[in-house]
Amino acid sequence: MTHPDDALSCSNLTKKFDSFTAVDDLSFTVEKGRFFSILGPSGCGKTTLLRMLAGFEHPTSGSITIKGQEMSNVPPNLRPVNMVFQHLALFPTMTVAQNIAYGLKRRGVNRADREKKVLEVLARVGLPDSGEKAISQLSGGQKQRIAIARCLVLEPEVLLLDEPLGALDLKLREHMKVELKQLQQEFGTTFVYITHDQSEALVMSDKVAVMNHGRFEQVGSPQELYRAPKTAFTARFVGDTNAFEGTVQSVEGDRAEIALANGLVVAARTESTVDLGKSVEVFIRPENIMLGEAAQSRENTMEAIVLQELFDGANSKVLVNCSGQQVQVHHSVSQASGLTPGNKLSLSWDWQHTLCLPKDGAS
C-alpha cells in the first residue's frame, strides 16, 4: 500500500493508556513535500500521535513507515524525523549556533562543515548574524525560527511540529503562520503540524486531518473541509458556523426539508443519506446569510431581533435572536445602520449553502 512518494504512512495505529484509547486505529499517508495538519480539540490525542511518530511513545498496535522503512524498532535518535516542541526546547545553556550544531555534531559532521551549515541555515531562516547570541536574547518569533532551523539543518524526511505557535501572542502568530508556510515551501520538507487552531490549519496546510477522540473525522484540503464537511463535528470545528437541531421531514435527491426545534422549516443540502424522521443538525455559515428585505428571493427565511453588533473590521458580524436561538451573521460595514439592539430583521439564505448532517454519534 505504501507508495514511493509517501514520506510517511501509518496503518491501524493505536495507542492505549491502560484502558483509555488516546489514538484509535488510525491509517493515513502523507505525500512527500506536503504540509499536513492535524486539527483537533484539546485532549483528542494529537500529541500522543506525534510522539509515536517521533518515537517517544510505543504504539499499542499498528505500524509507522517513514520513507519506506518500518519504524517500530527504531529509537527516536535514529529516526529520519525531527520535532519542534511545543515550548521549542532550545537548549538555554548553549548559544544559537551551538543549538543548531548539536544535531550535526551527533552525526559526526566535522567542525568546518558544521560551521558552514549553521551559517547557511541561519541565513535561510533570515537570522544571519544571531549565531553567537544566547537563547534568552531572542524574541519569540526568532526562537521559533531557530527551533525550526535546528531541525531543518538535519534535512529530516518529515518535520513534526507540536503547536509551535501556541505560546506566541496573536499578532506574531498571524505573522508566523505565513512565514512557516513560506519556510516549508522553500525547504520542500514534509511538515506534520498539529494544532487546535482551525485558522492555522486552514491557512498553512495542503491537507488537514480533523481529529476527534483519537480518530480522524475527515481528511481533505482546507477548501473541502470548509465547503463540504462530512460530519457535524467537522462542520462545527472548521470555520465559524451556526448550528440548528431538527428532524428530517422530507428528502428529495440531495435536498432535504428539516423541521427545526424552534418550529421553522428549512431546506438544506445533504450528501450523506439521511432518513425521514431522523434527528439531524443543520449548519449555515455566517457569510452565507443575507440581512434585510433585499434577500426575500431565497427559500430559507427567518425573522430575527438584533442582540448585538460584533464589530471586527471587515470580519464584522451581528448577533441576532431567531425564536430563542442565537445566530451570527456577517454584515458589511456599509450595512451597519439599523443594527441597534432590539431592531427587527429578516434573514435569508440559499438551501445549497445549508448543510444537513447526521448528529454526532448517531450514525
Added chain:
Amino acid sequence: MTNSRWHFYLFLSPLLLWLGLLVIWPHANMLDVSLTERSYIKGNSFSLKHYRLFFEQPLYWLTYVRTAWVAILTTLMTLLISFPVAYYIAKIAKGRSKLVLFLACILPFWVSELVRAYGWMIVLRESGLLSGLLLSLGIISEPVEFLYNDGAILLGLVYSGMLFMIVPLVSALDSLDNSYIEAGFDLGGNRWNILREIVIPHAMPGIVSGCIIVFMLSLGNYLIPNLMGGKDSLWFTEQIFTQFITRFNWEQGSAFGILLLTLSSLIVWLSLKVTRQSLSSTMGQ
C-alpha cells in the same frame, strides 16, 4: 535619609547584627589573637610565630593537606553517589514514589549526627553487624575491624553530606523540562552526551552549590573523623580542638582556625572559577 531607606536598614539590621556579632567580630578577634605573642615579661606583641610553627611542623601542615584532600574526595564521592539518586527522584520517579524516595533521603537527618555516627559504629566495629555477617557467610574467618581507618571517615562524611547534595541537585534537575532531554534524543543524541551537554550544564548551579556545602561541612566536621576515624585520625579540626582545649594555646588554635578558613575560601573560589559559576548564580538556586 528617606523613609524607604530607613525601612531597608531596619529590616536588614538582624542580618547585619548576626553578621557583625557572630561572624565578623569573632573572626577579626581570632585573627588578632593568632597574630599575638603572649609573654609575661614583655607583654603581648605582634608575631607571626604561630603561622611559622604551622609550616615548620610537618604534622600540622600534612594534617592540613590531608584534611583538604579527604574533604575534596568526600565531595566528589558524594556527588557521584547523589547524582543518580537525585536524577531518579527528579526525573524518573513519578507522583507518590517520588515523595517517598525524597523523604527516605531526608529521614535519617531527623536523628542527630552523633546518633547516626554511633549507628555506623554499631555496624562497622569488630564485633559489629557487618563483621558478623561476613563471618557467618564464611567470607572472612576472623572478625575484622572496619572502623578507625580513612575508609570509615570517608563513609561517614559521605553519608552525612548526601542530604546537602541531594536537595540542591533534585531542585536543579526538577527544573529541567523533560522536553529538553527529548529534544536531545530527537536531534540524534545518546544518553551519554545528553547527560554531558544538556543535563549537567543545566544542573551546574545545583552541583556547585551542593559541592560547596558538602565540602565546607566535611572540612569543618569534628564528630565523624573523631568517632569513626579514631583518636589518631589526623583531622585538622582535631588539631584546633587540641590547641584550644587540651593545650589551652588559644593563639595557636586561632592561627589554625584562620588557616582553615583561608583554605576553604580558596578552594571554593577556585572551584567557582574552574566551573565558571558565580556565587550568586549557585546560591540563588
